[in-house]
Amino acid sequence: MSLTQSLRDALTRRSALLSQLQVQGTDCYRLFHGSQEGAAGLTIDRYGPQLLVQSFHQPLEREALLELAEICNQTLGLTLLLVYNDRSGGHSRIDRSDPLYQAEPAALADLVGHEWGLNYRVRGRHPGQDPLLFLDLRNARGWVKANSQGKSVLNLFAYTCGVGLAAAAGGAMQVCNVDFAEGNLAVGKENAQLNPQLPPMQFIQSDYFPAIRQLAGLPIAQRRGQKLPSYPRLPQQAFDLVFLDPPAWAKSAFGTVDLLRDYQSLLKPALQATAENGVLVCCNNLAKVAMDDWREQVLRCAEKLGRPVRDCQVLAPAADFPSFDNRPPLKTLILQL
Numbered sequence: 001m002s003l004t005q006s007l008r009d010a011l012t013r014r015s016a017l018l019s020q021l022q023v024q025g026t027d028c029y030r031l032f033h034g035s036q037e038g039a040a041g042l043t044i045d046r047y048g049p050q051l052l053v054q055s056f057h058q059p060l061e062r063e064a065l066l067e068l069a070e071i072c073n074q075t076l077g078l079t080l081l082l083v084y085n086d087r088s089g090g091h092s093r094i095d096r097s098d099p100l101y102q103a104e105p106a107a108l109a110d111l112v113g114h115e116w117g118l119n120y121r122v123r124g125r126h127p128g129q130d131p132l133l134f135l136d137l138r139n140a141r142g143w144v145k146a147n148s149q150g151k152s153v154l155n156l157f158a159y160t161c162g163v164g165l166a167a168a169a170g171g172a173m174q175v176c177n178v179d180f181a182e183g184n185l186a187v188g189k190e191n192a193q194l195n196p197q198l199p200p201m202q203f204i205q206s207d208y209f210p211a212i213r214q215l216a217g218l219p220i221a222q223r224r225g226q227k228l229p230s231y232p233r234l235p236q237q238a239f240d241l242v243f244l245d246p247p248a249w250a251k252s253a254f255g256t257v258d259l260l261r262d263y264q265s266l267l268k269p270a271l272q273a274t275a276e277n278g279v280l281v282c283c284n285n286l287a288k289v290a291m292d293d294w295r296e297q298v299l300r301c302a303e304k305l306g307r308p309v310r311d312c313q314v315l316a317p318a319a320d321f322p323s324f325d326n327r328p329p330l331k332t333l334i335l336q337l
Helices: 003-013 015-024 062-076 135-146 162-169 182-193 208-215 264-272 291-304
Strands: 028-033 042-047 050-055 081-086 111-115 118-122 152-156 174-179 202-205 239-244 249-252 255-258 274-284 311-314 331-336
Touching (some): 003 015, 003 028, 003 062, 028 111, 042 062, 062 081, 135 162, 135 239, 135 331, 152 162, 152 208, 162 174, 174 208, 182 202, 208 255, 208 264, 264 291, 291 311
Parallel strands (some): 050 081, 152 174, 152 239, 174 202, 239 274
Antiparallel strands (some): 042 050, 111 118, 249 255, 274 331, 311 331
8 A cells, every 4th residue: 555545544544533632622643653554664743833754764755755744734724834854764863964854944943732722842853852742642641631630740750741731730739740851851841831821840850769769768779889979859758649651761870760671660669659549650661561461560569569559540542543453552551559
């Protein structure tokens, strides 16, 4: 099947969803989802006024790119600003050498997209590798917005603080965003400024391990003979709602994030920082990890820690992230403790 036909089919499958999203106040969503819809390594996303096309396996020819953009514009009845990032080179770096990748200045300006009626900063290109809003977490942000009223909310690995923003919009009495990267939190603060009607949030720039261990009332382990970098001091606190969405892998002086081999070292202190009768929402974005295996591991870990899970729900991504083998890379569990 041709690429254009695959895109047309993908857009047809989304017609009901696109109507729902418009009512919901959302104009950030995926229009074409790679191999699941017929073209491995190709994604097409709408971010408000922008159309972001990215190729991860092989570059698109100019004519093909413009034809795909035209089909999207026709279907949506819009003229979106096109940004094309070819990331098929080493380390998914964006190729900027070909004139094809020279987007219009208007497309690369600071723009605003919307989700669940909230405003989010959109940049087609920036120093980081990923878009500033992960679209497959939209359902999770919606769940948080609907379940935060009057609660204290801890957003771990907060990235650009979309989950925190959703919690604030949902009536949370306290929102605490923790992320190691200053640049991520800077965008989170921009997102907060774009929604001046919301109550203020906390932004804590810290490595995950010292932050969560202090909040959970646990000691910060020090390796023999190794001086630890400085970190912000935090008082012990249990939160009503904790959101844990770690990257696949990261290493620091304080510990290693490894979703494949050691999810428990992330999960245990997060469980201990969750209040009695609280909720922990945890994510795993590794495609090679099966939901059933991971869920069993999570439930067993909570049981052994003396924080047994009373109810466990699976929260699937929305229909713009189809998984025809029913194994989406992003897995989300809502744990009622």
